[in-house]
Structure formats: C-alpha cells, structure tokens
Amino acid sequence: MQRLTLVEAEQLAQAILRRHGFSDAFVEAIAATLVAGERDGCASHGLWRLLGIVQTLRAGKVEPCAEPHVFDLAPGLVKVDAAGGFSQLAFAAGMPLLADKARANGIAALAINHCVHFSALWVELETLTELGLVALACNPTQAYVAPAGGSRPLFGTNPIAFGWPRAGQAPFIFDFATSAIARGEIELHRRSGEALPAGWGVDRQGQPCTDAAKVLDEGAMLTFGGHKGSALSAMIELIAGPLIGDLTSLESSAHDAGSKALPYHGELIIALDPQRFLGDQVEQHLARAEALFEAIQGQGARLPSQRRYAARERSLVQGVQLAQPLYDELMALLDE
C-alpha cells in the first residue's frame, strides 16, 4: 500500500499525463479530476483511470492536445466541440458562458460534443453549485444495457447527476449510473464465479440471469428500477445524444470498434439560477430546502454525497492510499 498526499497524487498523475504527451492544459485538468475522485473515495474515478487513459491514447481514440471550441448557439445554449479530447477542457471552456446564460435567462444548457469521457459528473456539478446554480448533467456511454423487456445491449450505463447549492457547506449532489450496477461489478463476479444478484442482467433470451459470463457475453445488463429506470436511460440517450447532435451508446460502441477505449460521445448539462426564479425571496426558499435535508437526515437517512464528503475530509488530512500493484503499474507508466 502506498500513501500519498493529495499534492503527491496530483504530481504523479500530472507526470504520467505529461510523459504520454498530453498538452499542459489537459495535464492539469485531467489530474485535478483524478485526484478529486481519489480524494472522495471514488477509486473507480481516481488514479486507476490513468491506465485506461493511456490505453485510449495508444488506441488512437483520444486527441492529447485537442483544443475545444465554444459556440454560442442560442441565448440559452452553449455548445463546445471537444475536438476528440477528454471532456474536462471542453467543460471548463463552456462552463463560464453556461453560468452567464443561466444567470441572464434563468435556465441554460451546455452541450459537449465529440469528447472522450470518463469524468464523474459530480466534479463538474460542483463548479456550478459553487456559483449558486442548480444543475443537472447526463451522458450516454457504450451499449451494455438492455431496455426493460429486451435482451440485447442498447443503452449505456448512462449516468445522471444533480447538484443543489447549500450556503456555507458542501452541495447536495447525486451522481449515479442508470444501470443496476457498474459493469466492473459483474466482471468481478465472472472472475470469482459467484452468482449475480437478481436484477443485474438477462441472458440472450431476455430472461433473468445470474451467470455473469452469460450476461456479459450473450445477454445484457439491466437498468436500475425496472421499466422506470429503463425509461430514464432512454431519456438520457435522447437528450445527450440526438438532441445535441452526438452519438447514442450503440453508436459509441460502433465507434469504439472493439478497441476498449474510454467512450466517445456527448454530454448535456442544464443549469438553473434560483436567483432568477425567486428574486428577493431566494434565501427564504433555500432555507426550506435546508429543512428538507434536515428532515432526511433527522430520520437516519443519508444525503447522497455524505460518504463522499466524509472521505474528502479524511483525505485532506491523511492523503490517499493506493494498492501496491496499482502504484507499481502507475510507476511503470512513468517509465515507458
């Protein structure tokens, strides 16, 4: 096990990215995302991702020095062409104009196109909640998930995230995949030979299936929440796919063509300004939101990001720990 301070973790990530030819802007932006994930206890969005990032680069599936282009599409719409780069710079490039438009109009949307995507959405939403904005984000991924009643991969794991600003404390944020479970969890069951819990997948006939290999190789994953989760996943395909002129998960899989690179697709972010909705009553109504959060916690339930914020507090003091094999793999990336 290797313990790193957050600064050390960031320097390591930056060194690896620089070594593999990412532009300075990407080196900084990607490293910041990875350290945020590691810091918040989201290992799957942490430094481990560097392995996939380098693999994607080697497969020729990401532009390491892409420069995003911002388009002012309409009074309420920003579009950023990520030009084949990772999503971070495109988001950073479009976010200020999104915030301006949300403040001017009350609501605005940012479409990110042609990006390679691995970022947790909460990282992006936090930059909007810090500005006092309410925000919603979603994206397709690659086709792994069958629609309810179906049998073949069509939808992605399609995450959806929502952020609500809270005065003087960390925002209310949720960020979850609309698949019943992460694909990696099913892979782990395949390796261990353990049966899958009900509701994770179907076989090639669309029947409930607890055999991880059959789900991954012949059948498909399922969404969370039955037909309701399936409907939400379809919505994400539509509004972060055709609506913004970008790929559906099935099209993203075709683009990948078996290279197992990080997925290439678009993303939609919607921002709303409570100030424009509520005017001089904004504080009074945001206080009512606080009462809702208190009522949730007062009955022993957790707010969605509570565990993540606890990990953050720990990491700020103690740094982060990387398993030795991962640390060794990362050091090897540095020498290659």
Place this chain on the structure above:
Amino acid sequence: MQRLTLVEAEQLAQAILRRHGFSDAFVEAIAATLVAGERDGCASHGLWRLLGIVQTLRAGKVEPCAEPHVFDLAPGLVKVDAAGGFSQLAFAAGMPLLADKARANGIAALAINHCVHFSALWVELETLTELGLVALACNPTQAYVAPAGGSRPLFGTNPIAFGWPRAGQAPFIFDFATSAIARGEIELHRRSGEALPAGWGVDRQGQPCTDAAKVLDEGAMLTFGGHKGSALSAMIELIAGPLIGDLTSLESSAHDAGSKALPYHGELIIALDPQRFLGDQVEQHLARAEALFEAIQGQGARLPSQRRYAARERSLVQGVQLAQPLYDELMALLDE
C-alpha cells in the same frame, strides 16, 4: 358497465363540473384532461377523479373560478400563479409563453405555483411535443414516501415525465411516480389482507414491511429503485418545490390538514427546442432518435406509452366503459 362515446364522457364530466360551480374555462379544461385519461386507459386519471374533485371543492381546498396570472420572470422563465385553482388553466395560460421562450433561447422553464393538482403530466407534455419541443415535467405531491434508509413519510409519490416529439406519430412519452407503487395499490392490499411485495414499504422502524396497514398507518411507502429513486424524488422536491417558491410534499400535507383533498403544490416544466440545438441538421439527428426507438421495439421491448396509445385507438372507435357503481356515483354528483 356503462359504455360512453368520448363526446358523451366529456359532456358528462362537463355537466358535473358545471353543476358544482366551476367556471366555464375550468369546466372545459378539466373535462378534457379527464377524458384524455379515460380514453388512454388510465382510469386513475379518468372520470373517477370527479369524485375527488368535488370532495376537494367541498373541503374548500380549491378555487372553482380562479384566474391564473402569468409572469414573465426572466428571458427563459415563465411563472404562472394558479391562484388556488386546478393546474390545467395555469398550464394552458403559461404554455404559449414557455414555447416561445424555448424557441427563442433553446431552453426555457415554466413554474406553476399555488395549484391543486391531479393531472397526469403526459397530458401537458403532449401539447409541447405537438409543437416539436422536448419537455420534462415533475411535481411533489403529499408526504407518503420515506427517503432510502429512513422510516417516515417525507417525499411525495413525485411523478416525473418526459416527452420527445416524433414526426407523423405519437410522441415518446414516459410519466411515472417515483414511489415504488401507487398509494392506491397499497390501499387495495390493506382491504384484501394480501401481503405487500418486497420493496413497497417500511414499518415505523424503517424495516422492510409487507403489512399494508402498518406501512400506511405507522411506516411509509418507498421509492422505486432504492437509493437512486430516492435521490430522484429528493430532486423533484427541490426543483418543483423551493426552486419555484412552492411547497414540498411535507408542507403540502400540512396544508391539507387531514382534509384528504387533492394536493396543493407547484409544478416545474422544462422545454427544449431541438431546432435551436441542431439547426439545419435537426432532421438527420431526429432520424437517429427514431433508430433508437426501432432498436428498442426490435428486441421485443415496449416504448413507455405504447399501451396507452393502443387504448387510445380502441377508445376512439369504441368509446370508454365505466363500471356501473362509478357511473352511478357520477350520476349522483349530477343531481346533488
């Protein structure tokens, strides 16, 4: 069993509403909603609702002649004060400005405040998809549902609906409660003494509970989809509650004060214009959405509204059927 043509059903609904003192505008708007529900096989949003409508009126919990006021809040925001009336007139009053703003800005929102609400959201979304707009709607209700990990009613059944226009055919629309099941279903289990399926409710300690009476009287209902559904339900409380300066489900229950009237709260509708996102590429990308729908149906899965549209086709030819006891109750309302 009584069979009525759609015209007869509408005339019956109108006569009852008129008899109880609703303004002409409400008589027309409410009857249209009820007949749409009955026609589409959604009996719970059909003529049966007249019983609750009259009860709500008698409890003094709805204004039968309210006149909605439209406010142009911001370039992307419309607000309609329903002035204590049912939501239909408020939606009708605000919808044209919402559509104009969505077309001008690419995205816009309509907040409906101070309304009594029983309408299925798909009825509203269809008027937006008919204009070629993509739309999303949600509202709180009254506190029946515990947050994941909790034990006491806090969230409403909080429906969320989404609509996507389709050239030359009925739109892609879903509209579902974020509760695991409708409250009425649990009431039916209480009456029959049948055990509830897992996942519908908890007892007063927050433990899974299959006893309908305990869930309704001491514990709480649950959301669909575990902590993910619970997070979505919290989002709906926030964006269709404090964000628009209106009640949360818990506050709506307090307002009701045991009168069992139809719920009083707000509603948020967001509209997006594909034309502004996609410009002259709009047809090409909407065709890709059609390919997604074909891929869903091609593997034997249903689109969310398919059953509803099939019922609509039948009803347009055959009319609708009301159970005799309901028909008798409705006729009694006419004579009172």
